[in-house]
Amino acid sequence: MHAEQVTEPVDRERDRAPLRWYVRLVLRYAGRGPYLEAAGDGRLLRRLAEYGPASGVASSPAIAARVRAEAPGCPVLPLAEVPSGSFRCLVAINALGRTDDPERDRSDVREWRRVLVPGGRAVVLVPDAAGRGARLAGEVEADAGSSGRSHADWLRLFADAGLSVHREGSDGLSRGPYGRIPTWLDPRTLPARVQQRFGSLFLNPGEGENSVFVLERPG
Template sequence: MIPTTPPLADLPEPTGAAPPERAALHWYLRLVRHHLGRGPYLDVAGAGGALLAGLARLGPASGLAGSEAEAERTRAGAPGCPVHLSLDALPGPVASLTAVEVLDRLPDPALAGDLGPGGWFRALEPGGHALVVAADAEGRGRELAGARWVPPRVPRGHLRIREILVAAGFEIVREGSDGLTRGPYGGIPTWADPRLAATRAQRSAGRLTCEAGSGERAVIIARRPPAP
């Protein structure tokens, strides 16, 4: 039996650079529980350790960081969870992996490294699943924001993100978006904007129901193919 997703009020306050806000964090954990299963989990380059701490409530969880400073921040946000600096330090392959906004700051030459999709593929056991979240430079959110849209360090559209995962060997199990999560859009208050109804319904259900390209971020469930 898979443990219950931690209540929103029980989740740690995210700390560190560019952490997910709490409602998004809770939704990510519900997606993990529904699509990825029990674990063991590996959270890649998680900002501040908030997601890693939530994963540890669902099953065995560890982190992968790109530097000792990042590892220290992650350990501080997820006490008791091991955080490694390379895939070689992992005790073995994992069943589930999360990579939230990692592609936003990872240039193309680093995609094959430990922190990129090439590393994710190597870290997963055959048949293992990954939750990948990245800003969508071709999404509806950017269109509505116009000149106010703030690009990530490495902007990519959802089609390119999908292409990168497939090139690394992944199968795409499910593809969607986080919806319109950064309102207000066009001066309409968020509570009165009917365009946000699908986003609210998706988060309330804890599922991935918004179509790819319809929001701010691409959200993809990918799988390393099972062994023949």
């Protein structure tokens, strides 16, 4: 039986903080564009465009229209139509592991390598099925809508696609609630908040809900 969940007030700051963290990770570990943002809703793309040329990826015309509305002036196109070797940085937050089709994920990662310049980097966040967040949430909830891959599984997938790991870590316990304790009172969420505030990546793999990688296309 899962621990009883509590109802929390809407916390808009909690939703904004990860977006700021993603941007700061990109600036710290990948530099200033041009950026390609994969499978987002346009909010992160709009923020990246403040620091350099930024384009988005969309899987359908309807999604592309929504992304363009959120990030005016940013080109949005299917991944297969992105020119090879045209981006210094790719940002993929929750772009992988959303289906049970492993070949789709492998295909996308190979495409990421193709569109990056030699030495270009990808900042990637993916679900960690073996992480602490999944254990706290419970096995059934953790597996819902995810590929069930662990941090080690993702490492093998990226290596098979020809991408090396420049840095790896975890987002920490960033969401919640984890049982009966409200998130804003739970001391277990403090490391994630500190990591976000510093705009860095220092939590070890497995310490949160998602794995975070800075990948590099070898030169």
